[in-house]
Amino acid sequence: MTTATDTARGLAVELTDLTRTYGAVRALDGLTLHLEPGELVALLGPSGCGKTTALRILAGLDRPTSGTVSVGGNDLTRVPANKRDMGMVFQAYSLFPHMTVRDNVAFGLKLRGRPSADRRGRADDMLELVGLSQHADRYARQLSGGQQQRVALARALAIEPSVLLLDEPLSALDAKVRAQLRDEIRRVQLEVGTTTLFVTHDQEEALAVADRVGVMNAGRLDQIDAPAELYAHPATRFVAEFVGLNNLMNAEVSGGTARVLGTTVPVIEGSIPSGTGKAMVRPEAITVGGNGADNATVMSVGFLGPISRVYADLDDGQHAMAQIASSLAITLSPGDRVRLGIEPTALLVVDA
Ligand code: ADP
């Protein structure tokens, strides 16, 4: 009997200086990306930045205009998709609806000519891995969207792929199922150890699931780093905005520090060296206090469960959005006078 841990351990993946043009459109513009064996890298970026193109080129479903693809040290740039042994999961609806769940999972093995008893054993192991053993004999169309994506994951892993490719696999699901399945994908990926490229436009998803997150901007990488590092030290304004640092506050920079909302904080690499700029401040780094020295008026409070968002106008004309515990926000109403400050963490300060 095979088990998940029999699956080949991950191989290194190297995408080097990839370009891909479609007529006048440069979908990829010098993309270089390295994945360590067994690593899960999330490729994050807005719609149209080239994520799917990169994934399709790695899969062999598309050819780069220039640049190379290598896996496990072998140059695959000119190897066709069916010789690359990659498992893929797409956004949705990729199962055969009138086939049983087990037959869907075994499909790739059948294509590869594996004997039927083998296929069945492997399919059942994969269904156990994704927690769907009890549904093996159902038709795919009888499952919920989240269950179907788990079957798609089981099918992708059944062939023991050298690389697992996920293109927005959670986009069609509702919020709760999304978060559950995201964690499930990570658990399974860690268990099988397959090198994985996970494409998404959702920053929360990318930060939650990946060893490293690569932020793509117009066909190339702006930055690739561990989630906490990316969040704390965005290299560019684009990255900072894309990972949710959406308050741009007036800042005065000198000697490696910035004065922002009355507080002096260190500036991070990539900031302007001196003068007046805009500090990129995370909503949860903005503090909302009372007790005199008020500098702002609450405009609205948005309740998000455990946390709330407080929108306030500063007396100097700036606007800010703070994210604070709902237990604190509950006392606030529009029109209230408050004191906005910031946590003393290092900030990126960009040109105003
Ligand atoms: P993403 O997955 O990040 O949304 P894509 O890789 O799908 O982005 O697309 C990147 C750019 O390339 C877009 O401008 C898109 O319109 C263009 N593009 C992608 N595939 C094709 C194609 N087959 N023909 C023409 N343009 C394409």
Ligand code: MG
């Ligand atoms: Mg896409």
